[in-house]
Amino acid sequence: MTDATATFDVRRHGPASVVDIRGDVTAGSEDVLMSAYAAAGDAEAIVLNFSDLSYMNSGGIGLLVTLLVRANRRSQQLMAYGLSDHYRQIFELTRLDEAVSIHDSEQSALNAADAG
């Protein structure tokens, strides 16, 4: 549980930073996720791309809450796309979807970031 088994690559798109997530997101991913967040810099929106997510446990969901707090502190929007039906349900179950806006595609998320 403590080993990082996911990678987080950051791309900049105008006012948004897109974080491409690959692998298993667990509590052990904290350092790599927070490094990615630091690399995202002063973007107005952080867009999490879950298209290549293999797995996420409850520790991973906890990390997203921590990330959300940090983003809110800097008045950044937190968005997500590429979630499978299963993880959409998990976002609803944990009520993370009330604070992280979920989009069907990267373009949709970027448009929302532009509009925001």
Add this chain to the structure above:
Amino acid sequence: MDGMDDRTVENTREKQVAARDATYWAKAVSRLNVSNVPEGAINLNVTGKRLAGPIQGFGKMWQKTYQVSLPRERVSPMDLIATWKQRFPDFWPEGNSFYAPLTGIEPGEVALLNMTLPGKMKLSTGVMVLYADEESFTLMTPQGHMFAGWITFSATEVDGQTVAQAQVLMRASDPIFELGLTLGGHRQEDRFWNQTLTAVADHFGEFAEVDTQVVCVDKRRQWSRWSNVWHSSAIRSTGYMMGAPVRALRGLTRRSRVVR
């Protein structure tokens, strides 16, 4: 042929991932339902409530981590979690009751909690098993619980030791609970989980010091959530207790009517 094999491997992996997802996580629920109320348990403040995570709470956000280390040769992480799941209520401090679901700690199951707060106040609430695998399980709170959040119990191997951990990510649910936490509630909670982990270590024949780490993740209170107080399990449990004599009287009256 190779392409076919790759596709087969990919399909198998997708199926395994889907099975893992379905097995470990609770299914989506809009409101909680307690199907079987164990004898002696008070089912209050759970049925019909929604789950509430740290985002829905009122107070400051805290991450509290309690750890205890045991020799690996005494117990493996997987065996520790299997035992913890199986005997979860036994490890709770005295005066507090965890009524585990009949099927045990399984994703989606709801457990009832009857707790004693300072001033001997009784509080009835519950939790839902949000996630459970071989190395960890997570309980999430309903609206009205003392705090909004979840607790993850896990075990890992670190340097030849099996480290058992309880980690709470929470905000006090409403202004009253926030005040309570500030006025000694945090200390009481720390004591609660220290006693729990000590009991886990004791079960495996070890006396071990519990390491406690407390981090304030968010200092801000979410004032827009003050109205969570409407669901307060403390207020509703107190009301229920105060209504006990009236309920008893009604029961007697009804019985005497039947006798006549």
